Amino acid sequence: DVKVTQSSRYLVKRTGEKVFLECVQDMDHENMFWYRQDPGLGLRLIYFSYDVKMKEKGDIPEGYSVSREKKERFSLILESASTNQTSMYLCASSPTGQGAYGYTFGSGTRLTVV
Amino acid sequence: AQTVTQSQPEMSVQEAETVTLSCTYDTSENNYYLFWYKQPPSRQMILVIRQEAYKQQNATENRFSVNFQKAAKSFSLKISDSQLGDTAMYFCAFGGGATNKLIFGTGTLLAVQP
Numbered sequence: 001d002v003k004v005t006q007s008s009r010y011l012v013k014r015t016g017e018k019v020f021l022e023c024v025q026d027m028d029h030e031n032m033f034w035y036r037q038d039p040g041l042g043l044r045l046i047y048f049s050y051d052v053k054m055k056e057k058g059d060i061p062e063g064y065s066v067s068r069e070k071k072e073r074f075s076l077i078l079e080s081a082s083t084n085q086t087s088m089y090l091c092a093s094s095p096t097g098q099g100a101y102g103y104t105f106g107s108g109t110r111l112t113v114v
Numbered sequence: 115a116q117t118v119t120q121s122q123p124e125m126s127v128q129e130a131e132t133v134t135l136s137c138t139y140d141t142s143e144n145n146y147y148l149f150w151y152k153q154p155p156s157r158q159m160i161l162v163i164r165q166e167a168y169k170q171q172n173a174t175e176n177r178f179s180v181n182f183q184k185a186a187k188s189f190s191l192k193i194s195d196s197q198l199g200d201t202a203m204y205f206c207a208f209g210g211g212a213t214n215k216l217i218f219g220t221g222t223l224l225a226v227q228p
Contacts, residue, residue, distance in 0.1 A: 031214045040123070042220035043205065050214065058215075090159065099209020099216055100166075102149045105159035 003027075006091050006106035013113050019078040021109050023091030030096045032074035033103065034058075034066065037088040049074055050096075081113045116141045118208050120219035127196045128227050134181075135191040135222045137206030143167075146210025148182065148189045153221075154202040165189065167210070193224075201226045 007022040025032065031050055035043040035058075045058030047066040055066050063085060067075045074093075078085055088110050092103035117140045127133035139148070150162040165173045165182050172180050177197075181190045193200055206219040 033215070040220065043218045045215065048215060088157070092159075094214060094216075096214060099211070099214055100147050102147070102151075102161050102164060102207070102209065103159075103216060104161075105151075108157040108159075 004106040006109050008109050011111045013081050017081045019081050021076040023074045025093040029093040031094045033092045034076045035090045083113050086113045116217045118219040122222045124223045126225045132194045137189045139208050143210045149207040150191045151205045152202045196226045
């Protein structure tokens with residue numbers, strides 16, 4: 001069964017900590033995405049990657065960075081966590097195809113910054 | 115730029131009845147793809163149904179079907195014989211153009227009442 005795996009379902013971190021959210025896919029997909037999900041705001045794109053070592057900013061990249069050293073892994077980094085980054089974080093992947101195939105999502109990480 | 119609008123933040127339906135969730139979108143593309151995703155309380159985002167814009171026939175997956183009106187840029191989801199397990203957040207999404215990204219609506223929270 002193909003899947004996208006996010007390393008943690010729940011995380012609690014302190015303000016100012018550096019936070020790593022990991023995402024691994026086993027489908028050999030070229031594209032990987034990080035979204036945050038907040039009530040009433042839907043899914044907002046933080047960063048995405050079309051290839052190894054390649055990254056592009058989404059709609060809300062401030063306060064975040066990413067790393068894609070291997071095709072199967074896409075990491076989201078909160079350089080200095082703040083309380084306004086408390087949210088649900090969703091990772092997704094897709095094959096190349098101009099949006100034709102949709103995404104496969106991970107099960108999400110609920111991050112709380114205190 | 116493409117946009118996706120879901121105008122119903124919340125809906126409720128009785129078990130075994132039929133419900134329709136609305137979605138409209140805006141695009142200048144002629145060839146594109148539309149999706150409905152389901153996110154149950156367990157948080158795993160699951161693809162429900164996919165529609166290719168160049169196909170006039172409405173997509174169907176068991177109890178789920180769409181009413182795709184290309185000229186009106188409308189893509190509604192009909193759930194027949196609603197079940198308690200259909201309780202979830204439903205997101206409409208657009209894929210197409212020169213990008214691999216999907217554009218999501220803000221979601222509709224559907225509650226199926228016993």
